[in-house]
Structures are given as structure tokens and as C-alpha cells.
Amino acid sequence: MSTLDWVIFSFYFVAVVAFAYWQSRKNVGVEGYFLANRRLPWGAIGLSVMATQASAITFIGTTGQAYENGMEFIQVYLPQPLVMVLLCVLFVPFFYRAKIFTAYEYLEKRFDAKTRSLTSFLFLLSRGMAAGIVMYAPAVVLSVIMGWDETATILIMGVVTILYTMMGGITAVIWTDVLQMLMMFIGIVVALVALFGALPPEVDMGDVVYIGGIQQMWKSIDLSWDPTNTYTLWSGLIGGFFLALAYFGCDQSQVQRYLTASSLKQSRLSLIFNAFAKVPMQIAILAIGVLLFVFYHFERPPLIFNPAETTLVENSSHAQEFAELEAKHQKTHNLRKNATLSLLQARHNGENLESWRQQISQYDQQLSNLRNESKQLVQNVRGTSSNDVNYVFPSYLVTYLPSGVLGLMIAVMIAAAMSSLDSELTALSSATIVDFYRRYLQPEASSKHLLMASRGATLCWGLFASGVALYAGQLGSLIEAVNRVGSYFYGSLLGVFLLAFLVKQANGTGAFWGLLAGMLSVFFVSLTTDISYLYYNVVGAMVGVVVGTLVSLSTVKR
Amino acid sequence: MNNKHRIQDRDLEGEKEKLNSSLTWNRLYVLVVIYTVLLIGLLYVVTILLDHSSS
Numbered sequence: 096m097s098t099l100d101w102v103i104f105s106f107y108f109v110a111v112v113a114f115a116y117w118q119s120r121k122n123v124g125v126e127g128y129f130l131a132n133r134r135l136p137w138g139a140i141g142l143s144v145m146a147t148q149a150s151a152i153t154f155i156g157t158t159g160q161a162y163e164n165g166m167e168f169i170q171v172y173l174p175q176p177l178v179m180v181l182l183c184v185l186f187v188p189f190f191y192r193a194k195i196f197t198a199y200e201y202l203e204k205r206f207d208a209k210t211r212s213l214t215s216f217l218f219l220l221s222r223g224m225a226a227g228i229v230m231y232a233p234a235v236v237l238s239v240i241m242g243w244d245e246t247a248t249i250l251i252m253g254v255v256t257i258l259y260t261m262m263g264g265i266t267a268v269i270w271t272d273v274l275q276m277l278m279m280f281i282g283i284v285v286a287l288v289a290l291f292g293a294l295p296p297e298v299d300m301g302d303v304v305y306i307g308g309i310q311q312m313w314k315s316i317d318l319s320w321d322p323t324n325t326y327t328l329w330s331g332l333i334g335g336f337f338l339a340l341a342y343f344g345c346d347q348s349q350v351q352r353y354l355t356a357s358s359l360k361q362s363r364l365s366l367i368f369n370a371f372a373k374v375p376m377q378i379a380i381l382a383i384g385v386l387l388f389v390f391y392h393f394e395r396p397p398l399i400f401n402p403a404e405t406t407l408v409e410n411s412s413h414a415q416e417f418a419e420l421e422a423k424h425q426k427t428h429n430l431r432k433n434a435t436l437s438l439l440q441a442r443h444n445g446e447n448l449e450s451w452r453q454q455i456s457q458y459d460q461q462l463s464n465l466r467n468e469s470k471q472l473v474q475n476v477r478g479t480s481s482n483d484v485n486y487v488f489p490s491y492l493v494t495y496l497p498s499g500v501l502g503l504m505i506a507v508m509i510a511a512a513m514s515s516l517d518s519e520l521t522a523l524s525s526a527t528i529v530d531f532y533r534r535y536l537q538p539e540a541s542s543k544h545l546l547m548a549s550r551g552a553t554l555c556w557g558l559f560a561s562g563v564a565l566y567a568g569q570l571g572s573l574i575e576a577v578n579r580v581g582s583y584f585y586g587s588l589l590g591v592f593l594l595a596f597l598v599k600q601a602n603g604t605g606a607f608w609g610l611l612a613g614m615l616s617v618f619f620v621s622l623t624t625d626i627s628y629l630y631y632n633v634v635g636a637m638v639g640v641v642v643g644t645l646v647s648l649s650t651v652k653r
Numbered sequence: 654m655n656n657k658h659r660i661q662d663r664d665l666e667g668e669k670e671k672l673n674s675s676l677t678w679n680r681l682y683v684l685v686v687i688y689t690v691l692l693i694g695l696l697y698v699v700t701i702l703l704d705h706s707s708s
Contacts, residue, residue, distance in 0.1 A: 169696065176689045180682045308705030315696035328693070363678070370685045374692060452705065 096241065100502030107278070107506035108251075111271050111513070112259055118270045119263025124542040128264035128549050129196055129525045131355040135269060140361070141368030143272035143518070144352050145376070148342070149279060151233035151512035152485075153380060159400075159484035161384020165312035170331030171338070171629065172377045178339040179370035183363040185596055186344045191359045196529040198350040198592075205595040207603030208534070213610065214591065215530035217584045218347055219523060223556065226519040227563025232485070233512045234564065237505065239403045240489040249564045252512060257557030260517045261550050265355055268517040275510035282507030283379045285500060290386040293495055295393055295436075302439050303389050309452055310459050312385045315378075323625045334629025341589035341632050348522035387491055392435045392455075394495075395428045398466060400486035404473045411476045417469065424465045431458035516560065524552040583621075586632030587613025590639020594647075598640070601647045609643025 096104070126132055160168055195201050199218065203211035230249050238245040259267050294303070307313055317327040324330065343349045343366075356362035398421055399405045408417045431454075438451035473481040492504050528549045533540060540548070590613045594601045616638040617631045672681060 166696075173689065173693055173696075176685045176692075180685050183678075184682070304703055305705055308703040311704055311706045313703035314700045316693065316700045360672075367681060367685065371688065456706065 096502060096505070097498040099499045100505070103499060103502035104506050104509075107510065108255055111274065111510075112255060114274055115259030115263045115267035115271050119259070119267045125528070125545040125549055126196075126542075127266070128546055129351065129521065129529070131264075131266040131269065133355060134357045135266075135355045135361070137356060137361040137364035137368065139269050139273050140352050140356055140365035141372075142276040143269040143514075144343075144349060144365060144369050145373060146272035146276040146279070146511075146514035147348055147352065147518040148373075148515075149276070149376075149511055150229050150515035151508045152229075154279075154282070154508050154511055155233060155236055155485050155488055157377075157380050158384040158387065159487035161312075161381040162387045162487045163384075163484055165307075165310070165385060165388075166315040166378070166381045167317060167326040169315050169374070169378055169381055170317065170326050170328055171335040172331075172374050173328070174332050174336035175339050175373050176370035178336060178343060179366040181340065182344055182366050186592070187353060187362050187366070188359065189596055190350060190354060191356075191362055195354070197347050197526050198345055199347070199526065199530050202591065202595065202606065203534075206601070206606045210591065210603050210606045210610070211530060212534075213607065214588055215526045217588070219526055221584060222346075222348065222519055222523055223559055224563055226516055226523065226556065226560035227567060229512055229516045229519060230560060230564035231567040233508055236485050236489050237508065239401060240486065240493050241505070246565060249561060252509060252516070253557060253561035253564065256513045256516045256520065257554060257561075260520045260557065261553045264549070264553075265351065265521050268521050269352065269355065271517065272514045275514040278507050278510045279514075280376075282504055283376070283383070285503060286383050287379065287386065289496060289500060290383065290390055293390060293394075297443075298393070298439060302442065303386065305442065306389045306392055306435060306438075306455070307385050309455050310388070312388055322627060322630065325627045325629065330627045330629045334627060334631075334633055337586060337589060337632035337636055338629060341585040341636070345585075345588045345592050346522075347526050348518045351522050351525060352518070383488065387487060390491070393432060395425065395432075397490060398424045398469045399473060399481070400483050400490040401481070402490075404477070404481060404483065407476055408469070408472050413472045413476060417472055420465055420469050420472070424462065427458055427461050427465065431455060431462065434458060520553050520556050520560070523556040524549055527552045527556070583614045583617040583631070583635065586617060586635020587611075587639045588635075589632065590636040590643065593636060593640050594643040598644050598647065600651055601643055602650060604650045605643040605645075605647025608646045609639040609641075612642035613639030 124132075157168060190198065190201060193201050193204055195204070197215065199211045199215035202214055230252050234245055234248040234252065237243055238248050259271060291300075291303075304313070317324070318329075319327050320329060321327070322330070353362040353365055356365060397405070398417075399408070408414065434451055434454040438448055438455060441448050441451055470481040470483060473483075489508075492501055496504060528545060532548055532552070533545060537544065537548070587610050591606050591610050594606055594609055613635040617635040620626065620634050621628075621631060672678070
């Protein structure tokens, strides 16, 4: 990075901390710390809801995914507007009227203490680890691409986020999320403009659309009914609906946001804002990936985008094979580039495009095969599969963006990571203090005492997340296991909340067994079938509601 | 009127209140549903029209 990049990057950090400090002056007491004294406007909450969901992986992984598979991932987001409506109608009024601090606190009011404690504990377990991954994933990518020290990257992100979250609580978190979300919007526009600007001057918008269309990169809707196909309209609408409902309706990191609203109306408006804005934003992010695909028709893409993996293979016994793949890749890229330029010329002259289109399609396929062979070599050397998709966008940024813009884009990625991490930390801290510390250990504690304890909990969770991030490379199977528990847990948790809202006769025993049955059913389904992971939440929620209802009815009869 | 009552009143107002003279919550929810259907329709049209994988 140039001096200008560093100046812009540093300015971001200073601005975030200063802004958080300025906002934190308004915090008084534990309600101020966790709920901003329930006085925030819908615009700020809406942007914070969006920023919490958009992590650095959204920018890094989603763009890479679109580069390889096109726009199909958008189908997961399509039911989100409908989810927002259901939240406004069903979830938010219950939460808001109950005057709770955490989503799980509602479950004690509705059911009993054991249901609250179990759900809150499972939340802490899965989110505590996830907070570490929120830092680790972008830190690994940025350290490889930028040549930064991985530990230093994690520590800088961690320390700054812990500092402003600890200092300012939810008020600082939400307002810095607003700043970070605005930066992300700017980043998306800058990336799209930069990519268009980097194309050869003779290439217009219509050409970009046509080249992407040759490999069906704009395919956004897949009507196939195959349940093992991960991204279809049906898996998106059904599985994505339950996934989003569980995340926005039952995850404390999101529920806490709309509990800070000054009124029920403000709470709902923050979600309606997301109903309209979220999908277009996601389309724009995926479009960056498709534009990258088109861009690399004119510039040769790396065979492997992760430079560390390239070096690894080049220094292994597979070096000769890799060199041969590189040579083939260079040759095929040149052929594709010439065919693409010829196609554009024919297109502008109104000539028949068929032969050029077929050639480009063949070269696209050959390049994709060469890339897969290279990934296989990486896997042979490393012993684990390549996650090269995460390096596609950062590699482009470092190679092609001018000074200043690169600093802004790296700051955008760090902002995306920090805006998710800060929300995780306040959510973890609130669940720890409200659901356990105040509930079981210090029920009579003063507000001042709880505020101190809350800051301590934020610090502890921040240190825990940083520890997970620092050792994530060695914790592989443990993290996978925790993530797995999280995926089993999400749908079942939704089942418990649906039971609470919709089944009048439901009781604590039913909710408790419904939760466990839901988790077991997802575990069973994941082991015995190949259905898309998106359906796990549907299974967990359905089984949770059915078992919860049956157990509740049977215990009432006794 | 104490603070607790004021908060409760404010909440009830939030629920009953119209967003503006012509827009109620129910109309807004219907707008979101229409928006979603249009979005899916638009993306389907994009999928069909921009598919150049065959002639």
C-alpha cells in the first residue's frame, strides 16, 4: 500500500474510535449500555441491522462466489423482505412489549428459566466462536494478499473494536455501524465504477452483459426442484426464509438492535428499511463478482489467486505440473481474449456471433478446468482443500486499484468485519450479564455495578474472540464442531420462539424438549441425507414446534 | 401520569398510528410483498433474457 492508502486507512480507524467516544458520552446505566435507553431512530438501527449481517466475508467470499458461479446466491436473500414483515407483525411486538434486554429473557417470561438458560447458553457457545471467525477470516486473506502479519491484523481489529464497544456499548456500536455501513455503500459503488473503468474503452455495458451471459453468470433464478441442489428458488424461498427468520428473530445480535428503538413504530421501520434495501445491496455485491469474471476476459487472471498457495505448489514436488498448467492457462487466456475482442467487433458490426460465442464458451470451460486442476494440486500439497474463492476480489484490489482507492477498499473490508464483531460483542455481553450474571449471581446488583460487569464481559468476550481468531488455524475441527452445533441449534431455536408466539397451550417442558428434539432431528437429517443445508432450519423449526406442542399438551393433561 | 404509563401509551400509539395520511402498516406490508414478487419476477426475466449460453 502507498502512503496515501495508509493515510486513508488510518483515518478510518481514528474516525471510528473518535465517533464511538463521542457517542458513548450518552450512556448511563446498564439500560443505556445494552439498549441505548431505548431512544434510537429507525434509520440508525436499520443500517446497523444491515451492517451486522454484512461481514467481511460478504465482500470477500460472496464476490468470489459470484466470480465462479454467477448470481445464483441471491436466491438465499429473496425471502428477506417477507421475513421482515413477519418480524414486524409477530416477533417485534412481543419483544417490545415485554421490555426485555435479551431475546432469551422473553422465553423465561413465556416459559421457564431452564428454557431461557439453555437457549442463551447455546447462543453464547456458537456466537462466541463465530465472533472469532468474523476476525480470523478477513485477517487471513488480508495478511496473505497485503503481506501483513496475521497476528497484528487480528490484534489491531480486535483491540480497536473491543475498545469502542467496551467504552460506548450499544450506542457507540450502532452509530459506528452507521458509519461503517455508509463506507460499505461507498465501497460497493467504487468497486463497480473501478471495474467498469478498467475494461477496454471499446467495451460498453451491453458487451459486459453479453460476455457474462455466455457462461450464464446472470442466472439469478433456478426453478429446479432438486433438494440436493444448494441454490434454487425453492431452497432460497423456503430454507432462506427460515434461516433469515431464525437469524433476525432469535439471534441476540440482531434482536438487540431493534430493542433499542424509541418506539414500536421505529423498531418496525428499521426492519422495513432492510426489507427494501438488503436485496439490492446483495445484488450489487454479487454483480462485482460477475464484473470481475468479465474483466478477466481482458486481463489474465492468476491461476490460483492466493499467492501463498501458488508459492507452496511452486516449491513442491508438483512444481513441474503446475508450470505446465500455467503455460496452458496463459495460452488459453490469450485465445479467449482474442475471441472475446473478435466477438465484440462482430457484435458492434451486427454480424453473426455464434462461432465466437461457442469458442469463448469452450475457452471458459478449459480455463475453469485448469483452475480446478490447480486447486487439486494445492490440495495434494496442503492436505486440505483450497479456499481460493476468498482471494479473488482482494487479489484484484491489490493488483489493479490505484493508490488511495486501495486504502479505502481495505478499510471497507475491515469496517465490514468490525461492524459485525462489535454487534457480536454487545450481544454476547448482554446475554452473559442479563441471562446469567444478573439472573443467578447478582439479582440485586446496582445499575452501576452491572454497568461495570457489562464492560468486563465485553472485554472478556473480545479477548476470547481474539484468542479464537489467533488460534483458529489450529482449532479447525473444534470450530467446525461448534459451527455444526450452531447450525443444528438455529432452526430449533426458531421453533421455540414460534411455539411461544403461536401455541397458546405451550409450556416450558414442551419448549425444552422441542428444542432438543429439533436439534437431534437436524443432526439426523445432516447425517443421513444430502439435502441442502438451507433446509436444516426448516426441519429444526418444524420438529421443534410439533414436539413442543405435543409435549406441552401431554403435560397439561397430566 | 407516571413515566411507565407514558411509555405504554407511546407504544400503543406506535402500533395504531398511521405512517402518514394514506399509508397504514397493512398497506406497507402489502407493498413489501408486492416488491418481493416484482423482484423475483425481474430476476427471472434477467435470467432468461441475459442467458447467452446457447444461440
